């Protein structure tokens with residue numbers, strides 16, 4: 603049995619002259635959380651809508667749970683828990699009525715699970731959708747995506763508008779989902795959020811998938827801030843030629859730079875060639891490492 607739940611091949615979408623998505627090939631495996639990261643307008647929503655068969659690709663294809671996303675979109679909708687970026691709810695229906703309606707539509711129950719989810723998300727199911735706040739609408743839409751325990755969740759910025767406590771609960775729910783063998787495609791523009799649950803991240807920029815990397819690998823490349831003070835002036839050249847050293851600044855008696863873990867040994871040995879008065883080395887947080895590699899618009903393959 604195949605373990606691939608999403609497979610796109612050369613997936614592309616243009617809106618008139620706008621090339622929203624270009625030649626994206628990626629796969630997501632069973633049991634993994636794939637974080638899909640990119641700034642506003644990068645093409646995240648377009649990708650997710652293509653996977654749900656809501657729009658037709660200009661080129662390439664998308665296979666979701668073994669089904670062609672466009673031709674078999676009705677089946678895909680039944681099988682996938684999808685949260686759109688702008689959830690559509692029925693203003694006159696309460697949360698409870700939405701649950702009954704959606705579970706009948708999917709024909710896979712989920713009503714019982716929904717009560718537990720509502721408790722965990724602190725959501726009142728008696729209120730009509732039109733009276734719900736933005737955050738509570740988001741919670742209800744998420745609950746509807748999660749309640750029938752689909753094999754695959756495709757979530758467009760699921761924690762947007764939620765307070766930090768509920769955000770944490772949502773991430774916990776996603777972790778439980780994958781522990782049970784489910785998979786998640788989670789779009790976001792925040793690494794800080796995605797890194798808490800994702801196994802791998804894909805970085806999209808201007809419609810192109812510029813990197814796919816495991817969180818573990820990203821952590822392995824985690825940058826360190828290094829600073830040293832010497833008793834006499836040092837030359838920048840001997841440090842500048844060390845592989846991996848970035849943002850090097852040597853001014854007279856002092857040095858500052860950033861370097862991935864893999865470059866530290868050589869850097870330290872070079873520093874030790876001189877008479878050291880003070881030395882500091884601190885690991886940067888992952889967000890900073892991520893921005894250093896992917897934040898500039900440079901194309902680094904992972």
Ligand SMILES: Nc1ncnc2c1ncn2[C@@H]1O[C@H](COP(=O)(O)OP(=O)(O)OP(=O)(O)O)[C@@H](O)[C@H]1O
Pocket residue numbers: 617620621622640641642643644645646647648649687791
């Ligand atoms: N229906 C449409 N018609 C024309 N252009 C569109 C349409 N939908 C998206 N676009 C354009 O395609 C590009 C990708 O948009 P998309 O919504 O996929 O980005 P995104 O990464 O989801 O952004 P955000 O984080 O702001 O939601 C943008 O340039 C956007 O303006």
